Amino acid sequence: MNNYLASGLCLLALHSSAQALTLPASPVTAPEVDTSIDLKTPTTAGSRLNLTALQTPGSVQSQTGAQIRERGDASVQDAVSRATGISRTGTPGDGGTSLQARGFTGQGSVMQLYDGNRMYTGMGTSTFPVDTWAVERVDVLRGPASVLYGEGATGAVINTLAKKPFAGEIENHIRLGYGSHDRQQQALDSGGSLTDTVSYRLNLNRLRSNGFIDRGDSASDFVSAALRWEAADNLSFTLAHDYGDQRPQNYFGTPLINGQLHKGLRDKNYNVSNDTQHYNDQWTRLTSQWQINDNTSATNELYYLKAQRRWQNAENYNFSAGQLTRSGFYGIKHNQEQVGDRQTFTFQHSLFGLDSQTVTGVEYNRIRFQLNSNSPFNDVLKDGQPLDVHHPAPAPFESKDVHQPQFQTTSKQFSAFAENRLQLTEQLSLVTGIRRDYVHVDRDDLTKAGQSDKTLTGNNWKAGLVFAVTPDTSLYGQYATSTDGVGGLISLSPSQQQFDLASARQTEIGIKQTFWDQRGEWTLAAYHIVKKKLLIDVPGAVQLKEQVGQQSSNGLEASLDLQLPNAWQLQANAAIVRARYDDFSQVVNNQQVSRDGNRPADVPRRTANLWLSKAVSDDIRAGGGVRYVDARYADTANQNELPSYTVVDATLSWKAMRNTTLGLQLNNLFDRTYAVSQYNDGQQWILGEPRSLFVTADYTF
Template sequence: MIPFRPTLAISLRPIVATIAALSTSGAWAQQTDVMPTITVQGESLHEGLGLARESTTASRLNITLLELPASVDLLGADTMQARGDLLVKDAITRTTGLTDTSSPGNGVAYSARGFSGNSAIALLENGVRPQVGSGTATYPADPWGYDYIEVLRGPGSIVYGSGTTGATINAVRKAPRRTASVEAMAGIGGGRTVRGGIGATGPLGEKAAFRIDAYADHSDGFIDRGQSRHGKIMTSFAYALTADLDLDLSLDHVEQKPQRYFGTPLLDGRISRELRDQNYDIGDADISFRDNKAIARLTWRAGPALTISNELAYMKAHRNWRNAESYSYNTQAKAVERNDYIAIRHEQEQAGNRLEARWNAGANRIVAGWEAATINFTHTNNAPYGGTSTVAAVGFNPGIFDSPDPLRPNFTTDTITNALYLEDAYSINEALLLLGGVRHDQYKVERTSLLGAAGFSSKLRANAVRLGLTWKVAPDTSLYGQVSSGSDPVTSLLSLNLANSRYKLTSSRQVETGIKQSLANGKAEWTAALYHISKDDIITRDPSNPALSIQGGSQSSRGAEASASVALAPAWRLEANAAYTDARFDQLIESGNLSRAGKRPADVPKISSNLWLNYRTERSRAALGVRYVGERYIDNGNTQTLPAYTTLDASLGWSVKRNILLQLNLRNLADKLYARTSYSDSQYLLGERRHAELTVQWHY
C-alpha cells in the first residue's frame, strides 16, 4: 500500500504549478465557440430550492425539478460555501430527512425515509456508482470541485439499480468550460485544521477544454490522537472530435486517512463530558482509503432528436483498518476495557460500461440503455478478531495492536452485473406530464474462499418500475403522484457469504404524492410530500424453528416532508425543511424468538429539521443555522436510545476585494455534547465540540 503522508500537499505542487502556467499561457489565448455541448446551470439558480433546474439524478431525461414527480433536494456549490459545509456529509444532512450514520467502519453512510446504510442509500459521482464492498463507501467526502449535489428520496432503482430504497445521493462535478477561470481556497481552524484547494478551467486550442481541481487538508481533531488527512486530484477534459461527436475524459485520485476514533464509552449509561476528549483506540491504529477512477464518454448527436452515448468507467479502491474497536467502561475498576482488535483490508476493482440512446421529439422524451460491470473484491482480515486490554479512563498508554489472530486473505468475489432500462416522459398536454420507467438487473456473484472453505455461485435478479404523473395547475405550481418499486441486497453483494447466498434481493414499493410551487419569480419556493414505503423479504427467524434464518420479514415507513426557501427582503432569505418519519417492522423475529413487530428500526429519527437564515449583499454575507435530530434507537428492540440533539452553526463573510472572500465558519456554537451515531450499546460517536474556521476564497 502507498502510505498517505503529510507530504501529500507537496505532491500536489506540480498540479498547482500546471494550473498556474495554464492560467497565464497562450492555452487560453485562442477562444472559440466550437466546443462539445456542456450544460452549465446559472449560478443564480443555486439560491432557493432550484425548482427551475433540471435533475440529473432522479431521471435520465433532464426533467426540471418542478416537473419531476419525485422528491429531490439540490445543493449548489455556492450554497454549501455560504453555509461553511466543508464535508459532503455536512451538506447532505442539511437536506430534508437525511441523517448521518457514518463510522470509521462504513466510511460515509446515511439514513433516509426509514432505511439506513450503504445497502439502502446509494452514493454516486456524476451518475457513476461504485458497488459497495462489505458495507463500506468512502467518497465523495468533501465538496471541493463539485458543482452541486442532488438527493433523490425514495426508491431510485429504475435509474441506478438495487440498493436505493431510502435515497440516492449524486455529487455532480464542475465541468470543463471555455471561459477561463481560476478559484482557490485556504483555511485554518480549530483542531489545528489546515486546508487548501485550487481549481481551474479554460480552453485548450479551438475544440477542447480542461478542468483541474486539487484539494488537501490536515487536522489534529478535537480528541487525543485524532489526526486525519485527506487529498485528491480531479481532472476533466472535453474535446469536440467533430461537429456531432464529443469525447469527455476524467481521471481522479483520492487518498484519505480518516480520524481513528471509534467512539466514547458510556459512563453509567450516559455520555460523559469528562471523557469527551479521550480516544481509546490503540497508538498504532490505522485507517486509510485510496480510490482511483477513470471515465471516458463518447457522445454522438446522430440527428436532431437522437443522441447516443457510451461511457466506460474504471475504478479501483484500497481500504485498510487496524484498530481496537470496542470499548466499555468498568465502573468498579474505573477503567475502560477494550476488545475487537480488528485488521481488515479491501481490494476492489470495478470496470463498467453504459450504452445509452436518447430520443427527444415532439411530446416524447425517451431514454434506453444497457449497463454492464465486472467487480473483483478481495477481503483480508484477522478473524475472529481476538485481543483484549484494559486502560485507565484518562492518562493512559494507548498501547499497540496486539491480536493472536493473523492477518490473512479470507475470500475473493467476482461479480458480473447487467441491467437494461427504459424511461419515457410523455407530455400529454401543456399541463400534464406522464413519466414511466422500467429496469431489469441481473447479478452473478462467485465467491472463492482463500482459507480452504467451499465456494459458491449465486445469481440474483430484480425488476423495478416507476409511474408518475405531474399536473401543472399553473406555470409555477405542480401537483404530482407516483408509484415506484425497488430492491436492496440483504448485505453487500460483493461480500455475500454462503449463508446469504441463498437469499434473493429484498423488494420495496413506494406511493408518493406532493406539491411544488415557485412564487414571485422564484423569490419563494416550497415543496411538500407524503409517502408510504414497504419493504419485504428482509431476514428474520423462522417462526417454526427460531434457529433458522429465512426471508419473510417486512418493514415499512410512512411520512411527511416539507421544504421552503423564502426571500424575506432583498438581502435576506429563510430556508427550512422538516421530515416526519413513522417507520416500523411489520414482521421480524430475532434471536431468542423475540418479535420486533411494531418496533422502530435503528438509526431512524421520527423528526429531523433544518433552519437557515441568510443575509447577503455584494460586500458581505452571514448565515445562522439550526439542526435538530430527534431521538433514535440503537437496536431493533428499541431498548436504548440516542438522545435528540440541536446544534447551532453560523458563518460570516466579507468581500475584501471583488474576487476575494474572507469567511468565518462557526460550528456547534452552544458547545452541545451529543452523539451523532452509535457504534455499540456501550459506545457512541460524539459530535465535534464548538470550534471556528477561517477561510479565504479567491476567484478570477
C-alpha cells in the same frame, strides 16, 4: 426480459416529432459562480430525461457546490444531511458515509453516486467522494430509485456532480484556510479553454488536522482533473480522473459509563497506539456525447474505479462492573476494482399521436473484490484489555489470529432500462420506467479452498402522473418499486447467497410550487413504503436465518425557499417519519423475541433544517443555520436511545478586494455535545465536533 426489449424496439420504430432534442445539460460554470437552482432546473437524480423538479413525479432536491462550501460543510454527507429528511449514521466501519432516508439506513438502502456512477460497496463500506471542494452540485431523490440505478436505493439516491471544464478565459481560484484543532487547507481550482475545442478543469485540495480527540490526526489529499474535447458541433468527449487519499480521525466513539455519557471524556482516545484507518480511491471516466440528429442523442460512459481500504483498530469499549475494557481487535483490508460501461439513447418522438421523450440504455459492470483480515478476530485477552477511563493508555494492536486473505469475488452485473415521459394533455404528463438487473457473483474461499456462486435478478418499475395546475404549480402521484440486497452483493457470505433480494414498494403524492414572482418555492410530499423479505433469526438454530420479515414507513416532508426583501434569503425543511418493523424477530438467549412495532435503529422520527442568510452590503454576507435531529434508537429492541440534538452554525464573508475574499466559518456555535451516530450496539457514541472556527482566504486570478 424479452418483453422489455420488444417495448424498446417499438419505441425506436416510432416517428420522430419536429421538436428538437438536446443533450443532457452539464454544468460549465466558471469557478465559484453560484448558478441558482430552483424547481425549474433539470436534476440528475430523479430522472435520466433531464426533467425539472416540477416535471418529476418524486421528491428531488439540489444544492450547489458554492452553497455547500459557503455553509462550511466539509463532507458531502454533512451537506446532504441539511436536505429534507436525511440524517447521518456513518461510523468508521462503513467508511463514515452512511445515511438515513425515509426510515431506511446504510449503504444498502441509501445509494451514493459520483457523476452518476455507482461503486458497488464491499462489506457495506463507501469512502468517496473525499470532500466538497471539487463539487459542482449535489442532487437528491428521496424514495425508491432502483428503476433508475439498480438495487440498493429504497431510501434515497445521492448524486454528487464534480466540477466540469468550461469554455472561456482561464480562471484560477486559490484557497488557504486555518482553524481550530490545527485544521489546515490549501486548495486550487483552475479551468478554462486551452484551444477553441479543448477545455479543462483541475481541482487540488490538501487538508490536515489534529482532530478534537487525543491522537486524532487526520489527512486528506484530493485531485480532480477533467479534459473536454469538442470534436464536432454535435460530438464531445470528456476524460476525467479523480484521486483521493484519506486518513480520517480514527475515532470509534466515546464509551458510555453506566449507560451515561460523560462530557469530560469527549476528547479521549481509547484506540490502540498503532491504529490505522486509510482509504485510497481512484475514478477514471470517459464520457462521449453525440447529438445524432435533432431528435436523437447518445451518451456513453466508460469508467474504471479502484478502492483500497485498511483498518487496524480496537473497536469495542465496554464498561461493566466498574471496569472499562478494550476489545474487538480487527485488522481488515479491502481491495476492489470495478470496470463498467453505460450506453444510453434519448429520443424525442410521438407516441399515439402525443409528444413523448424516451431514454433507453444498457449497463455492464465487472467487480473484483478481495477481503483480507484476522478473522475470526479472537483477542489475546478474552475479557478485553482493562483501561483507565480518564487516562486510557495506548497499547499496540494484538490478536490471536493471523492477518491473511479470506475470500475474493468476481461479480458481473448487467442491466437494461428505459424511461418515458408522455404528454397526455397540455397539463397532464405520464412518467414511466422499467429496469431489469442481473448479477452473478462467484466467491472463492481463500482459507478453505471452497467456492460458491449466486445469480440474482431484480425487476423494477415506476409510474407517475404530473398535473401542471399552472406553469408554476404541479401536483403529482407516483408508484415505484425497488430492491435491496441482504448484504453488499459483492461480499455476500455463502449463507447470505441463499437468499433473494429484498423488495420494496412506495406510493407517494405531493405538490410543488413557485410563487411571488419566482422569489419563493415550496414542496410537500406524503409517502408510504413497505419493504419485504427481511432476514430474521430461526429459533433453535445457530446463525440461521429465514427471509420473511417486513418493515414499513409513512412520512410527510416539506421544504420552503424564500428570497426575502432587503437581501435576506431563507431555506427551511422538515420531515416526520413513522418507521416500524411489521414482522421481525430475533433470537435472544435461545428464545425468539418479536420486534414488531419497534422502530429500526438510527432512524429519527423528526428532522428539520433552517438556513438564513443576508447580503449585509455589496461586499459582506452573513449566514446562520440550525440542524435538528430527533432521538434515535441504537438497537432493534429499542432499549438504548441516542438523544435528540440541535446544532447551530454561522458564516461570514468579506470581499476585501476585487479578487480577494476572506471568510469565517463557525461550526457548533454553542458547543453542543451530541451523538451523530453510534457504535457497538449503542455502547459507544460517535460525537459531533465541538465548537470550531475556520478562517479562509480566497484569491481568484
